[in-house]
Amino acid sequence: MFPLFSPMLIYEWMLKLNFPKRKLGLRSILNLMGDGAAILAGQFTLFDLSIFHEFEPPPTGGGHQFLRALWKQAEAKGLCVENNTISRTTRACLFNSFNFRESRLVRLRRSSVLYVHRVDGPIDVYRGREDGVDKNIHAVNLKFAEKTIFQSQYSLQKHLELGMEFKNPVVIMNAADPDIFHSHGRAEFSRNRKTRLIASSWSDNVNKGAPVYQWLDEHLDWKRFEMTFVGRSPVVFKNIRMVPAVDSYRMAELFHEHDIYITASRNDPCSNSLIEALTCGMPAVYLKSGGHPEIVGGAGAGFDEVEELPGLLEQVTGQYEAFQSQISIPSIREVGEEYLKVLELIP
Structure with missing residues (x-):
């Protein structure tokens, strides 16, 4: 008698269930055996x-x-x-x-x-x-x-x-997961220091906003602002601090250390990074594209052209508490x- 999940028993089940009998590569064979094992396990x-x-x-x-x-x-x-x-x-x-x-x-x-x-x-x-x-x-x-x-x-x-x-x-x-992303322990906002901006992306696709961040890198008033980019970028920045991709816990810590989240991703249906940033208590400045306007609501300012960004960043900094009070994200x-x-x- 075969053990409950022996390869031979799995193979017999595969035959009974009319799995393909054509010549298969190693990966296909392993997938089929895994599926057969899952079917057997599903009985118990x-x-x-x-x-x-x-x-x-x-x-x-x-x-x-x-x-x-x-x-x-x-x-x-x-x-x-x-x-x-x-x-x-x-x-x-x-x-x-x-x-x-x-x-x-x-x-x-x-x-x-x-x-x-x-x-x-x-x-x-x-x-x-x-x-x-x-x-x-x-x-x-x-x-x-x-x-x-x-x-x-x-x-x-x-x-x-x-x-x-x-x-x-x-x-x-x-x-967002509230055990990781929340507003407790945020650095206190102050207009007596540089406003801290942050952006992030797990992909280096240019539609994730790299051209916009490059424009900021070249044109932002660095006496008024400092900025961190977390993740992968096809562009190497001169003034923006670059941090490699991090896990969720470290990402939440970085959100707590910054004041305003910037997202310039295009046609993004529902940015989890934007949701996580808002959940951590940050107003957002966002490209008017995809699902960003739905997510942010009144908790930030949207732009169509990159040249609008300096003025919008000044606006959100000047009315920071008002924008922050408008954050309204559903809980998990x-x-x-x-x-x-x-x-x-x-x-």
């Missing part, structure tokens, strides 16, 4: 919610951070959460954008599970090139989803403009409850 494990997403270790982008925070909120509600598997008791599956292995979801799919698709983008618009990513996401949505969660009204409307209608869409903004508890209601896991 007990979960409520499955999150299909390929998590990466920090420091990583905001999507990973948000889904980790959502996972914690689900567990706080007494729900058991699994990753990239579906057990016999799983009631709902949240699959994220295109950041998961579709073939695995096909093999593990159960008719009793509610499938909800979390969508951002349009990603090709965001990246500034046509790679067919959004068409693929739309096809996946039509294939699997019963409901869709967009992260901003901008994202939903932009997809509609591109002729893409998704299954039963709702809009739920992201939120509120956002988590909205997600769990859409997933039909809580009433």
Whole structure:
């Protein structure tokens, strides 16, 4: 008799489930065996919610951070959460954008599970090139989803403009993990010192704002301001302090040390970095693009042209307390409850 999860038993299950019998490479074989093991394990494990997403270790982008925070909120509600598997008791599956292995979801799919698709983008618009990513996401949505969660009204409307209608869409903004991002312990703001600016990006794509930050590097009054850039940039700055990508805890510390967050990312549907900065108590100066205006509301000032930035920075510095008082970001508890209601896991 074979051990419960022996390779031979997994192989026999693969044959019974009509896994492909064509000649396969090593990676495909390992994926198939992993899927077979997941199917077997699903007969014996007990979960409520499955999150299909390929998590990466920090420091990583905001999507990973948000889904980790959502996972914690689900567990706080007494729900058991699994990753990239579906057990016999799983009631709902949240699959994220295109950041998961579709073939695995096909093999593990159960008719009793509610499938909800979390969508951002349009990603090709965001990246500034046509790679067919959004068409693929739309096809996946039509294939699997019963409901869709967009992260901003901008994202939903932009997809509609591109002729893409998704299954039963709702809009739920992201939120930051309050155990990491909060306003407690902030450095006190003072007009008797330089105003401290900060920007960040985990990608060196020029649409993340590097040309704007380069303009600031060359034109900002450095007797009035100092600035830090955290993450990856295609530009090396002369006056802006550059810090390599850091984990969330260090990012929160840096937010606490600065006064105003600047984001110049273009067509960004729902910037987690912007949400985290606001949650840490910083007003923002932002490019009027993507979901930025929805997120910031009255807690900052928007620009269309880079030449507007010096005046806007002076304005926010001069009325700092008024802008700061307008920060209104939903908590992860509120956002988590909205997600769990859409997933039909809580009433």
